[in-house]
Amino acid sequence: MTRVLLTGAGGNLGKVLRASLAGEFDMIRLSDVADMDPAGPREEVVQCDLGDAEAVLDLVEGCDAILHFGGMSVENTFETILNANIRGVYNIYEAARKHKVGRVVFASSNHAIGFHERETRLDATAEMRPDSMYGVSKGFGELVARYYFDKYGIETASIRIGSSFEKPRNRRMMATWLSFRDLSDLVKCVLRTDRVGYAVVYGASDNDETWWDNTLTGYLGWHPKDSSAQFADDPVLTSEVNDPNDPAVKFQGGAFASAGHFED
Amino acid sequence: MTRVLLTGAGGNLGKVLRASLAGEFDMIRLSDVADMDPAGPREEVVQCDLGDAEAVLDLVEGCDAILHFGGMSVENTFETILNANIRGVYNIYEAARKHKVGRVVFASSNHAIGFHERETRLDATAEMRPDSMYGVSKGFGELVARYYFDKYGIETASIRIGSSFEKPRNRRMMATWLSFRDLSDLVKCVLRTDRVGYAVVYGASDNDETWWDNTLTGYLGWHPKDSSAQFADDPVLTSEVNDPNDPAVKFQGGAFASAGHFED
Amino acid sequence: MTRVLLTGAGGNLGKVLRASLAGEFDMIRLSDVADMDPAGPREEVVQCDLGDAEAVLDLVEGCDAILHFGGMSVENTFETILNANIRGVYNIYEAARKHKVGRVVFASSNHAIGFHERETRLDATAEMRPDSMYGVSKGFGELVARYYFDKYGIETASIRIGSSFEKPRNRRMMATWLSFRDLSDLVKCVLRTDRVGYAVVYGASDNDETWWDNTLTGYLGWHPKDSSAQFADDPVLTSEVNDPNDPAVKFQGGAFASAGHFED
């Protein structure tokens, strides 16, 4: 019997994955700090604060793989980020180590590399240049994942998610958009492949504009099927005119790169 | 109101662009040292010697973007190259600086890199290795464009055009052919994208044989739609047998690389 | 008149090429140490031990190009490898030099690079890391080919063949599979292109999982048309579960990398 844990199951992408993965495994354990819809067939629902080490240890018990989509997904105060994303990711990997979970999908973010200029092509070896403390926390999660692979052999695919929404919401997302289908396919590829090792994957659909290069993780066999080009006629997207010297245009992280400090 | 200047409008590619860009902008200003067809709707026609700094200053006034396709497009005497391509490109950028034009498409050429061997894959970072004084002058234009971006923020896409004709004329062009449609699409991509910075793009269609790699400018969103493969059954092209040790075959610049000095 | 020599014509891939190349040239000379089917139209059949220098010299006489698919294609005792693959490849190139043959297709193998980890993306510049003495012998062949190009100008494309069978036989081959059609197309591309120089090409179809990158040999114009994805529903392939830490999974060479020494 195979049981997969999905954290952040009550969030936007968590809901997408809950739906798209329904029935794929013997059992999926759904977790969030917030309320979730009740368990359906082959589902378990467990409410859990990722900052609580003991609760996370219980949460992970009996699972074969973890889809770690929990935590804060935008900028916030440092203490909020610290508990949800820093303590959270450590607790997940410690629990994985103790319960011998072999594979993790970690929802990292393009904001871990958001201060690269748009003209800079990035692949998995690019230096991390976070654009926010949120981005720093995602970088921290990647370092933890790298460490648990090197020392304990726990495989991780860190997905630097671009902009995963129903559709692009602005010009920048024409380049960064990740369709829900492509996200789900990527998660499935990581779970099904023979060997993941430690992988860094950029989460973007097959858009016309591309900043990121997944050539180095071709062994995962993921090929996005969607493209933002299907929205090219949307007047909201095509009428947008942007200043090339605006930091939100110059840097890959967009508005995260131009925003000032998040005040409490 | 948006006004775009097209230099070299009376040349082969200038005519192609004049036709394919018709109606795309509020106004297109067409310029050449030679005669041109009279202005159509939303067109202005201005005869101008690019080597004449004052004339170029007048020419550029009131324009928002420049498509610089003017100058000599094959080898010639040094003084001819000097006036048309070296003085010419300087005059264009000086006028752009003074009139605060933000973006230029510069028609560079594969002859700026024509002394690389065919087996060498080139991307935007490849060393320039011109195969002619014409190629040197195109390299000079790229340096000027790079300089005006670094110092004055004028964005340029330098297109190292392969062989842009109705159809390939010999075996080499099976690799270097750039269809008129793909050229026009590329120009439009550069004009429409949020940010160009300083970009070097190889101008070739999606041919089966490829020497050049545009991965680094994926952020421009250009994807050629044509391929020389559609001419693969042309007996002229398929019956051609070439000596692999002929410099015109060994080097990417073809006959430019094997030609001797251009005598006055 | 063009005559092409095919060695190893009685082997699995030799038979595939014999069939797919039928009628492509004025004459094809078929050779093997074992028995072969009798010659058809525009075919010659010559039995030959590749370890016999004089016999090979006779074999190559009058040929314009060589498809060298002969020799051992799996691990064996050193002396067997020595005669068939090491002496064999030397005899072929010496004969090519003496008879002024201009171009060779050398059937190398992924086992010349089999000790790279699966997560390592390889292109033509990758260090050779053989996974067997068979793999070492293929590396030797590549060095000989490189040498005869550098010193004598004989062009070679060394094809590091993945797994060329009717269909994939296990999970690993979903990444390494090379269809017979794609193999044949590749051989034809090498024979028809203007200039080959010395090229290293990975022989895999357009599979979803990819470990190898042929970008650097884009000038050959080869584009595989098949994909192992067509076999994705095969229960034999999809039900296979592999340990990511098994050397046969961890290293690209598969079972060759995990096998012990070949005992006489």
Added chain:
Amino acid sequence: MTRVLLTGAGGNLGKVLRASLAGEFDMIRLSDVADMDPAGPREEVVQCDLGDAEAVLDLVEGCDAILHFGGMSVENTFETILNANIRGVYNIYEAARKHKVGRVVFASSNHAIGFHERETRLDATAEMRPDSMYGVSKGFGELVARYYFDKYGIETASIRIGSSFEKPRNRRMMATWLSFRDLSDLVKCVLRTDRVGYAVVYGASDNDETWWDNTLTGYLGWHPKDSSAQFADDPVLTSEVNDPNDPAVKFQGGAFASAGHFED
């Protein structure tokens, strides 16, 4: 007047720097969570827990540069690391931002890259591969420093300190040793140079065995003057025989890489 803050002034390296920097600046503010020797001339002593944001804000006020040597310098429980190194480094940079401090020297560690193999040459672009949660926390600090430079222009030199002791204590330290003099010189170079930007420097003396390459930060002008070779006759060091397959020998982090999890 120039005031420099030194955190971790009560630790081993803090004491070294306190002594070697005595009199170099108008004022040096010394801080530690533990007791320190009383202030001498041009010294201020301030006890401070780096995990206390308000206290750190006060600590940094009035300083022109920060030498951040505080925090845990070996593996410990996660909550200890979290407070001292993660909260600590964030508090330092936030205080620097609010008080407009322009330059920081951050005492990072070779344990941020300790899971690279010894045969792998590292420069400033090497992927971070921490060998411990301590190493992860140092990687976190580097990400914070990178972020505060990209967004707020605060310059940092992150020094990945090897083994800074009076003398090497084992064979490994023949490669990783950093003399106290070389450490002090490096700190001075960073403080005196016109421009630091964001720099990653490996902290090792000019030893015979070298794993790390500081070529990319040659603009800092630092040249170590000492070498572990002066201890080559030490029988303790020369009689040590190590198993090349021991993880503590195979990986650059030494015993940190071979140690198991730090239990509370």
Added chain:
Amino acid sequence: MTRVLLTGAGGNLGKVLRASLAGEFDMIRLSDVADMDPAGPREEVVQCDLGDAEAVLDLVEGCDAILHFGGMSVENTFETILNANIRGVYNIYEAARKHKVGRVVFASSNHAIGFHERETRLDATAEMRPDSMYGVSKGFGELVARYYFDKYGIETASIRIGSSFEKPRNRRMMATWLSFRDLSDLVKCVLRTDRVGYAVVYGASDNDETWWDNTLTGYLGWHPKDSSAQFADDPVLTSEVNDPNDPAVKFQGGAFASAGHFED
């Protein structure tokens, strides 16, 4: 008999070379557009405008090697640059081609790469990023030199001279200083080595601060013997305090990078 031509013999570096090369060759031909001291033993003095093709053709006749130090060595009006540096360098290479001169030392400049940031380490493969039209003209000269090597086999070492003065004049020159002795040694190395090919060398002494890397031209055998460190106690240099965000500090070209357009 060996005759070497030195252009720009009346300029600062020309005078240095005239003195240091005295007696090294059978004959040295000294040329400048300005007056020069009368010829000494084994010297010839020829006044010549480099923009005059016929005069240059006469000038080069009978020479075995050329040290091309003539032309403008700072920013000026475009037409001045055009005549002295662009026409000038072309005339020199055309004359070299016609008179079969085998080797040239070309005095290029760090201003051909002056818009790289100080933190960027450059070697011979670095993209040219000129900081002035003067820098563009030096880049043009390098392209001409590359072209004449690729097509006509004329060898050139392009020296990207840093700051060659009696002693450093400001903080920046602590990194860019090239002593007269080191310059002379470099010129001699290029003249004496068996094979130069086309080489790009950075002209800086063995200073503590280094931005440039000559590893790739180690085959020339040049090792600078001086260092700006000998001037480290000069109060003019050590008391200078610079803003790291000043473009003249941020970019390698110094004040050339921060200067506006050169007005006529």
Added chain:
Amino acid sequence: MTRVLLTGAGGNLGKVLRASLAGEFDMIRLSDVADMDPAGPREEVVQCDLGDAEAVLDLVEGCDAILHFGGMSVENTFETILNANIRGVYNIYEAARKHKVGRVVFASSNHAIGFHERETRLDATAEMRPDSMYGVSKGFGELVARYYFDKYGIETASIRIGSSFEKPRNRRMMATWLSFRDLSDLVKCVLRTDRVGYAVVYGASDNDETWWDNTLTGYLGWHPKDSSAQFADDPVLTSEVNDPNDPAVKFQGGAFASAGHFED
């Protein structure tokens, strides 16, 4: 007790090592196919044909490390090379595997990379481009060594020896010269270091002219102490004038690269 085997002990470099290593180990076993001087203290002398697998198996028994300097050291007929260098190196590694020898120093040669141009800087990752069948056989030896490390964990340092003579014999050797002392030091470094892994080292002294870069093997701690500069006044070396287009000058392998086929 430590016993080291030295093959090729009767050859030029074998004699050098026999002398310089005298007394370094408990026992050194000296082997050659030719006669050798009788054994001195802590020496054993064993005559052996490296092409004889059983004899080599006996030879290696009881040894802890192997210095493999035996075989042909210049071009010869293929069958001679085959027996001495190809069979020879295989027999050595097979014996090492069976007798659990942990470390080998393999005397490879610059002729394994001799067809690189002189202007090409090489490090350990350079493509092998042999200049002779002798060079091919050295490349074969490197592949065998790489394979036995990857599969069986036997560590090897492959030394690509330049020109190891009493003193340089021609201009080329000013760049390629390896003093006997530096060779001996290198061998000792490899034997004494904690971990070698699989290493490729270029064997040249600290000459002024350098083509090769050992940065990647800095972990071995080898620093050559001699330089060919001490012979710079030798009139034989300084009066030599060479044509830069002679293949023996253009390519690193020197006369090996320009020589034709070795006829029986």
